[in-house]
Amino acid sequence: MSDRLLSPVVDEDGAPFWEYAARGELRIQACAAPGCGELRFPPRPCCPRCQSFDSEWLPVSGRGRIWSYVVPHPPLLPAYAEQAPYNAVVVELADAPGIRLVGNVVSGPHAALDSVDPGRLRIGAGVRAVFCPPGPDPSAAPGVTMVRWQLER
Template structure:
């Protein structure tokens, strides 16, 4: 039977160019069901660039500062080399009161990264600064500066709730802002 393709070999599939992910190791079982304390060294740490380095340096001193334009006075976050309003390259770092309100939040179920499993569910909040309402910072609402990420009952978190900043040394030389309820 000329012209038929019944016996023709199947075309080979094109290989997938994407790399094959490494299999993830199974999580270690927790002894007697007790939660393991988090290894803070395994949590995500900021990676400051040249523009954002002053933010982290001030945080290490317990100060919340945001970058502003030295020419027009407009505050901006995240930090960047040029003012988006007047295109000036001159900046200054203005100290904030450290007060704000919860603009949004999420409770990750389950955690997105294995290092956060012991604290799940925990919160991630977006805080609108009181003295710069167009500036919003992402962080965690905690019961005390050094408390676990799951230290605040999720039922107590409300959009618009007043908060104040606290600083926590998450790793040697790395201090991150966290948030406390103004009226616990």
């Protein structure tokens, strides 16, 4: 494991998120109970507002703002050390306030984690989702399309 980037754990509740990401779509789980519609992330079986087990996956624009970020020092795993300095960000979605996703800001869908100078990152900076499909790179998450972020110009 230490020579690979960390991979998400795909469980039953979150599997649709990764399936949509593989299609280049960002969707968020929502309560499907009449009159509720509460958005929730991370995905879970029960609505925290009304306790319904009915859910659906709604498309979102993929636009957001950097809510927080860090440039880790020193990297803990060799695969990350090779890409330092890189960033880890928390992004609040523009059309789903309160929903925050963790990821990395990169220069494009196939770019390395260190492809954006950390000095360009700012709290509140606009970003949009990009989808990094699995590929031949041995440090990539096997079989999982990652949602990463690109700075808006």
